[in-house]
Amino acid sequence: MAKGIYKRGNVWWLRYVGIDGRMIRESSHSLKFREAEDLLIQRRNEIKEGKQPEIKKRIVNHSFNELAEQYSKWAERQRSFKSKRYLINELMKDFRSIPLRQFNSMLLEQYQTERLQKGNKPATANRLLATLKHMFTKAVEWEMVEETTIKRVRKVKFLEENNRRLRFLSIEECQAFIDACDLHLRPIVICAIHTGMRKGEILGLIWDRVDLKHGFILLDLTKNGERREIPIDATLRETLTELFQGTKERPRRIDVPYVFYDPANGKAYKDVKRSFHSACKRAKIRDFRFHDLRHTFASHLVMTGHDLTTVKELLGHKTLTMTLRYAHLAPSHKVKAVDDLDKVLSGKPTAQLVHKKEVASE
Numbered sequence: 001m002a003k004g005i006y007k008r009g010n011v012w013w014l015r016y017v018g019i020d021g022r023m024i025r026e027s028s029h030s031l032k033f034r035e036a037e038d039l040l041i042q043r044r045n046e047i048k049e050g051k052q053p054e055i056k057k058r059i060v061n062h063s064f065n066e067l068a069e070q071y072s073k074w075a076e077r078q079r080s081f082k083s084k085r086y087l088i089n090e091l092m093k094d095f096r097s098i099p100l101r102q103f104n105s106m107l108l109e110q111y112q113t114e115r116l117q118k119g120n121k122p123a124t125a126n127r128l129l130a131t132l133k134h135m136f137t138k139a140v141e142w143e144m145v146e147e148t149t150i151k152r153v154r155k156v157k158f159l160e161e162n163n164r165r166l167r168f169l170s171i172e173e174c175q176a177f178i179d180a181c182d183l184h185l186r187p188i189v190i191c192a193i194h195t196g197m198r199k200g201e202i203l204g205l206i207w208d209r210v211d212l213k214h215g216f217i218l219l220d221l222t223k224n225g226e227r228r229e230i231p232i233d234a235t236l237r238e239t240l241t242e243l244f245q246g247t248k249e250r251p252r253r254i255d256v257p258y259v260f261y262d263p264a265n266g267k268a269y270k271d272v273k274r275s276f277h278s279a280c281k282r283a284k285i286r287d288f289r290f291h292d293l294r295h296t297f298a299s300h301l302v303m304t305g306h307d308l309t310t311v312k313e314l315l316g317h318k319t320l321t322m323t324l325r326y327a328h329l330a331p332s333h334k335v336k337a338v339d340d341l342d343k344v345l346s347g348k349p350t351a352q353l354v355h356k357k358e359v360a361s362e
Contacts, residue, residue, distance in 0.1 A: 005036050012036035016043055019052050026055050029146055062144045064095040064103075070142065071135045087131040100145040103136070104152040112159060122159035129158060166325055168296040169193075173285060180282035183249065185275045187239045188260050189293065194236040196297035196315050199290050203269050206257045212240060219316075228316045302329045 004015045012028045014036060026043070028036035043053045068088055075084050094111065108129065115125040136153045139145045169177060174193055181189050191202050201219055209218050215237065217230040232240065243259060246252035250263065258268040272290070280288050294315070301311050308330075312323040 014040045063097045068092045105155045108156040122161045126158045167292045168299040177283045180279045192293035205259045302326045
């Protein structure tokens, strides 16, 4: 037993002399002797350097609901608050009044299993776990729980995601789907197919962000928090010009800043799920979601020979990793690369070999 370390119940305590010569007794808040010993060494070194150790008081045993309440207030400033609020609410339903100190790897691994048994996909379980881990990171910063708890939480690994779907429409299906759309939905779908913008970006688009003269849409607050300029092609320009000028069937309301809005109340559409599914049925298109219009935009760009870096910039991906899901749609580039290599290895004339012979003859 090291001098200056003793037990109270199951917790190790420290005893040492402070700068003023008074005896200090401090809990290590740990059940492990080695951690208490390390803390005692740290305290003695601080005193040698002339520093009075700052002893933290024991943290109150907060519940998960208390943390969720504080975290929700903090998350309101985030761009993705709507989706994060849903995840927080789901976690509150499952963990409710469980004390923060009771969270460990076994509890959370069981939670992952329960989520999968309920029919959730690995990606859903991972989003919930990622949110919970960040909540505990903030809990430590806010002194609502000790670091020993977050160490246990961080040991839980994310599940392997196998639900990365890539569904897109053919050229013929695109036209059939547009023809099947209701009057209010058609320009929204055209915008999605011709720009690859996310649903939230489209439904929240205002005229101040649309430059028909120079032909681009400017997005300042994107999902990744980066400014993005999106070119407007001829088809989209015609559609947006018609909306801007208004028609007999649907005159434009000057008092409404939104490009796409409900004429009944002048407010932006929150969602177009019902009319979207109806259009899918009329066009006989199955297993298709609004986000797949973004896949359609990207897929056809790649299939027409555009490089992945350009596609990445147009989609607003932060890294090339997300864009690589479309790489297999550009087989012609791979065939050309292998064909060029074959010509080099077999000695057949290529532009590079002809250039080398010309240089040698000079």
